[in-house]
Amino acid sequence: MGCAAGHALRNAGSDSDYAETALHAYLDRLDMWRSMSTKIKLHVVTNEARFRARGHLLYLTGERYEVGFVKPYDRLLGNFYITPDQVIYWDLTISPRTFNVEEPPDLKELIPVGLSNWNIRDLLPFPVGGRSGGLRVDSIWNHDGRVFVSAFCDSAQHILTLSGRGGYIESERIQRPGHDVMLKQYGKYHNYHGWPIPHKTICMDSTATIRLTWTLSDMELDAIEFTYDPYQPSHAEPSP
Structure with missing residues (x-):
């Protein structure tokens, strides 16, 4: 992906063109990613606990994710299978439990380490990860060389910050009714078959005292080749 100077963004088209093109690089995985696998390291800091865990994350076509951890944290953190319709959780002590979109699991009950009252879908390390429906853009604006996008997925509001260099999503603010606000920061992007994928994601509360x-x-990514140029407007509709 290009890293031209920020002023190039202003000369390439409107903020809406820029934002729409950038969103394709993060939302089109629904149709164009066949599978993805990666090792994961998790570093959790709360008022009650501080620990690191290792595991794996799998993506399957259709916005389906599996997250699992190695011993001994498989007992504490369990395993998750997340689809647009439901969340399935299991560990070594209980049988799989299934939660639908309308009744998400209580994160503090499943993982008693002092995390905020977040929806577990929002913890996935990708922009608008684990979404249960289409993303509806509400507004787009510019400030200090960055483009901001406010969008809704069902009742959740996502405010995305796009950098003025290369169109990367730098951060995301997620507000869901009945849940605490989550702030996410994305960094260390790598390019796979044209897809920009962050290798470091920080999920935190509004005070940054609780961090995951x-x-x-x-x-490893099996996906259709993607050509991403944030400085050329796109005329296709982002995938839901």
Whole structure:
């Protein structure tokens, strides 16, 4: 992906063109990613606990994810299978439990380490990861060389910050009714078959005292080749 100076964004088209093109690089995985696998390292810091865990993350076509951890944290963190319709959780002590979109699991009950009251879908280390429906853009604006996008997926509001260099999503703010606000920061992007994928994602509360950091490595992606130029407007509709 290009890293031209920020002023190039202003000369390439409107903010809406720029944002629409950038969103393709993060939302079109629904139709164009066949599978993805990666090793993960998780670093959790809360008022009650501080630990690191290792595991794996799998993506399957249709916005389906599996997250699992190695011993001994498989007992504490369990395993998750997340689809647009449901969340399935299991560990070594209980049989799989299934939760639908309308009744998400209580994160504090499943993982009693002092995390905020977040929806588990939002913890996935990808922009708008684990979404249960289409993303509806509400507004787009520019400030200090960055483009901001406000969009809704069902009742959740996502405010995305696009960098003025290369169109990467730098951060995301997620507000869901009945849940605490989650702030996410994305960094260390790598390019796979044209797809920009962050290898470091930090999920945090509004005070940054509760932090969950993902680090991805040894990634393998089976996907249709993607050509991404954030400085050329796109005329296609982003995938839901």
